[in-house]
Amino acid sequence: MNKKILMKGNEALAEAAIRAGCRYYFGYPITPQNEVPAYMSKRLPEVNGVFVQAESELASINMIFGAGACGARCMTSSSSPGISLMQEGISYISGAETPAVIVNMMRGGPGLGNIAPSQGDYFQAVKGGGHGDYKIIVFAPASAQEIVNFTVLAFDLTIKYRIPVMILGDGLLGQMTEPVVLPEMKEIQDDINWSICRGQDQVIIRSLYLVPENQLELHNLHLQKKYRSIEKDLNKYYEQYNANDCDYLIFAYGTTARVCKAAIDRLQKENIKIGLFRPISLWPFPKEEIISISSKIKKAFVFEMAQAQFEEDIRLSFEGKKEIKGFYKLGGAIFNDDEIYELIKKNI
Amino acid sequence: MITGKILYKRPKTLKDVNMSYCPGCSHSLMNKILCEIIDEFDIQKKTVVIAPVGCAVLLYDYIDCDSVEAAHGRAPAIATGIKRVNPDNIVISYQGDGDLLSIGMAETIHTANRGENITVVFMNNAVYGMTGGQMAPTTLVGQITKTTPSGRNPENEGYPIRACELINTLEAPYFIARCKVTNSKSIMQTKKILKKAIGYQINKKGYSFIEILSNCPTNWGMKPKDSNKWIQEVMSKYYPVKIFRDKGEA
Structure with missing residues (x-):
């Protein structure tokens, strides 16, 4: 077992993501989660990963849409106002069923609010802040160790179910330094048979289904069926x-x-x-x-x-x-x- | 039995289906040209086209390549994500004027500024086509649209944005050109330029931006032939057709 080390919540999250196989991070600065992109920008190149500082949260969520369409373990992180900007992309990702891990270290709102810890984004996270009928998996850790554990789990679940998984923390959890035990570095080879860029017959990643009855309604019913099965599988947390x-x-x-x-x-x-x-x-x-x-x-x-x-x-x-x-x-x-x-x- | 040499046929990558584009629209022509180039490079299985919001939203129904459908304006961000995961794949962001220069301006500029090794095909028809002919960022001064019923007035709506010129202020882009597809000669020239751009991407040279002055007979209220004439006589006066930058020739 790895030994206990002291880490800030945000940095523990970033290292846990890398150990869970995340090699693609796209993000935009916002307090109180700035340690995540800072850590990723230094650490990802060491493991042949990619860090891109996006021009906005709109861009970062769509960059992970693109990376996720390739079946990659990818992540973005932000805090409340930035997560509001991502809602459009989260809806598209949910409709298109690609993997994405999204971190929200919540801060005070509404509006620009402040940078102090808050839980004001609960509705946005669990009831769906974007348009349409969709759900995302939301984990709310209460310590740096739980941030680590649930970040690792988030990557496995987002790949398994092709659904966005959100780590919903707050400024306090992100900024607090606590002892954590990190997992071993995982060597990931996800067996993905649905993504683009595999050199097979055409794959279309989409959320547009123009005909209601036999297309978009069916797609929604398929999503709802998936959500019901996730509800059944993840009832122990x-x-x-x-x-x-x-x-x-x-x-x-x-x-x-x-x-x-x-x-x-x-x-x-x-x-x-x-x-x-x-x-x-x-x-x-x-x-x-x-x-x-x-x-x-x-x-x-x-x-x-x-x-x-x-x-x-x-x-x-x-x-x-x-x-x-x-x-x-x-x-x-x-x-x-x-x-x-x-x-x-x-x-x- | 028919014998002889086949001189012309449907490109393999272009699906044998009816397109939803209006008759005479430049989109169908550019879809075909893109497919011809994909076939000529033999990159069908490694090409990803990003379908934008707009008239080309069903691009994947016509072009038989992997595809991701973007939210309005976000195609270059999605292209960035794909390219960073799969640098050996060929990624084409196909966008219209509202998508690229209005709602997606930030993504357009920053993707160009990072020099992402992708090809952007910019269909500039000076109007929002899909939604029924509203003013676009590229609508010409005085041009009548659904939302500029008296013609675009710079005092209220500002001036049309020149995309190539804007992108040409950035250091990173490798190849920037404006083309038109109004007659055989310009179509052949456009194909040559777009093929060069995709060739640059294959050789990992960097970002290319290819603008196509396109027609919209439906929303311009013109016959296709007249719309092409309007591009020649009016549109290309404000948007000069030329190669703005070619680092491969420098």
Whole structure:
């Protein structure tokens, strides 16, 4: 096993991508993810990879569309405003079914907002920020180590399912330095039989189907079938922290969930039976598990750095059967554990 | 039994299907010329054409090569991604004026500026064809379109953009030329120039930009013959037909 080293979240992500076989990176500078392109620009040439600083996020997402059309393991990274610009391309990539790993280290919004950590892009990520009926796989890690693990998984899944996979972090996770264990460098030879540039009969990578009934409708039905099978396959990515035999359960993801744990430790010392349920894959959403756990508790709390976006999916899972109380931080503000502790004490 | 020498036939790479282009449109001619060149170089299996948004959106239905269909204006970015993964493949970004000079201006300029080893075929017909004849960045001053009903007025709409001249300000491009396809002579000349550009790409020389002054009989409201005459007499006065740069001849 490789030894533990200290790395910034963004750099750990970049190195994990390379070890997962990513050899093509296209990106445009934006804070708080600038360590990713900086790392890639130095490291990719060492492994015979390609780094291109694109002229915009519109260009970078389309460059990975081109690279993905060749069946390549490719990645772009950005932060909220840049990810908004990429939505057009994400819709096209989803329609055309090419692989792409997209990193969003979220920052405060709306608009130019600020460069502080946020979870305000939840809807955009999991409900589809671009046009049309499509889904992308979204992982929300909560530590540098999880960033590494889920980045590696993201590349395998994007190749397997030909669907964009997003790593949804935030400025805090990207900037924080933590110990990580990196995986071995993978020697990748993906067995791809659908891509362009294989010297075979014509391959067309497209999202245009002019006839509704027997073309675009069928294509959409095919996509929906794929999404249902992904939902079935990827239903195990969540963490439960002291979640058995609880009166109260906190729902939170990413950075916020981590802060919640500290509050839970304090509350438990006071014999308050409270735990945490943390989805790691935000789509597919671990709905079944949440439905099952919801029947065992008295009341749920939701904490997120956004206005009741993640909470909406919790409510949809609960179907109104139990009380849910949500707490939000907006515009790049973050929770601290004292605050969470007090809020829980007041509301139980 | 028919004997004798075949003098002319459909290029192998050009599919035997009906095209959706209007009668007399330069697109069908340029699709054919492109296919002839692909056949002559014997690169059908290694060529990728990027289909743009616009009249050529179904390019892959006519040209029997691998193809990626781009979002409006993004063809050069997609071409960049493909070429960086597969430098030995031949990548052709086929685009119209709205695509290349309006919504895709940034991608156009920066792909040229990086000197990506691709060939851009720029079909300039001074109008948005697919959407029904609106003003394009290349619409001439005074030209009537769906969105310039009194003619393009520079005070409100600015002046038409000259693409070759713009790209000619950049250091990296290897070959920049403007052509027209209005008669046999200019068609042969265009083919020669485009073949040279693709030859440069095969030999990894770098970025080529080939503009074709094209007609749009439908949206110009002209017969094909008159539209070609308009290119000769009006359009090519503002957009001079010439080779702007040829590093291979320098």
